[in-house]
Amino acid sequence: GNSVTQMEGPVTLSEEAFLTINCTYTATGYPSLFWYVQYPGEGLQLLLKATKADDKGSNKGFEATYRKETTSFHLEKGSVQVSDSAVYFCALSPPSGGSYIPTFGRGTSLIVHP
Amino acid sequence: KAGVTQTPRYLIKTRGQQVTLSCSPISGHRSVSWYQQTPGQGLQFLFEYFSETQRNKGNFPGRFSGRQFSNSRSEMNVSTLELGDSALYLCASSLERSGGANYGYTFGSGTRLTVV
Numbered sequence: 001g002n003s004v005t006q007m008e009g010p011v012t013l014s015e016e017a018f019l020t021i022n023c024t025y026t027a028t029g030y031p032s033l034f035w036y037v038q039y040p041g042e043g044l045q046l047l048l049k050a051t052k053a054d055d056k057g058s059n060k061g062f063e064a065t066y067r068k069e070t071t072s073f074h075l076e077k078g079s080v081q082v083s084d085s086a087v088y089f090c091a092l093s094p095p096s097g098g099s100y101i102p103t104f105g106r107g108t109s110l111i112v113h114p
Numbered sequence: 115k116a117g118v119t120q121t122p123r124y125l126i127k128t129r130g131q132q133v134t135l136s137c138s139p140i141s142g143h144r145s146v147s148w149y150q151q152t153p154g155q156g157l158q159f160l161f162e163y164f165s166e167t168q169r170n171k172g173n174f175p176g177r178f179s180g181r182q183f184s185n186s187r188s189e190m191n192v193s194t195l196e197l198g199d200s201a202l203y204l205c206a207s208s209l210e211r212s213g214g215a216n217y218g219y220t221f222g223s224g225t226r227l228t229v230v
Contacts, residue, residue: 034218043118043204043221051216089157093218101170102147102219104157 002027006090006105013080013112021075021108023064023090031092033057033066033073038087038107047075047088085112116140118222120205126228132193135225139186139207145169146188147219148180151202160203163188164211195229202226 007022025033032051036044048057050066050073057064062077073090090105119138127133139146147170148160159172163182180190186207192199206219 032216032218036219036221041223043120043223044206044219045221046218049218101159101162101172106156 002031002092002094002103004090004092004103004105006088006108009087009107009109011108011110013110015082015112015114016079017112019075019077019080019084019110021088021090021110023073023075023105025071025073025090025092025103027071027092027094027103029094030068031094033064034091034093035062035064035073035075036089036091036104038089040086044089080110080112082112082114085110118205118207118220120203120222120225122225123223124226124228126230127195129195129197129229131195132191133195133227134189134191135203135205135227137188137190137205137207137222139188139205140220143207143209143220144186145208145211146182146186147206147208148188148190149204149206150174151204151224152200157204160190162211169211192227197229200227200229 003026034049035047037047038044048059050057053068055066064075087107087109089107093102121136145164147162150158162170166182177193182188202224204224205222
């Protein structure tokens with residue numbers, strides 16, 4: 001079956017540091033890959049996505065590249081802010097029309113200190 | 115445009131009671147999925163409805179059920195509540211089935227259920 005593995009958290013950084021959160025996946029076919037972010041007391045928000053190999057998703061300074069050869073979709077940001085403190089989820093969705101359940105990672109907590 | 119609306123935001127129930135949670139998806143979205151989120155288990159898929167039909171179901175007991183109306187609004191029901199049902203219940207809507215391969219999900223803010 002499909003699976004998503006994220007690095008364990010929490011990840012603790014100082015403001016303006018470089019961020020990487022690792023995500024690797026196992027899937028049949030060619031899924032789409034997503035990063036979602038959850039701020040305290042809220043639901044998940046779609047941060048960025050990539051629907052095919054070598055696509056780069058980007059939003060709000062965050063980037064991730066769909067690497068089929070390494071089955072990875074690592075999240076990066078060049079300079080984090082305190083407001084980026086949240087839990088980040090990597091996820092995959094099957095191709096449209098399938099009857100598969102989307103798969104989420106366990107989430108990685110990011111804490112950014114001033 | 116309006117986001118995904120879940121009501122109520124907070125709920126406290128007693129063991130053995132039943133509860134109904136409501137979700138109004140984004141206008142035009144026909145797929146509604148429900149997730150249970152707990153610190154120990156993370157996000158667990160409950161079920162997905164598309165055009166009023168349950169399309170997928172997660173590994174939860176029959177006490178958990180749901181339905182979708184013709185306007186795409188959805189409800190989920192939990193009967194005979196147990197302490198372990200305490201969780202954040204998230205509703206997610208999408209233009210497509212199975213989590214939206216092209217568009218992804220839009221989540222609501224969730225209903226925090228506490229069973230005492």
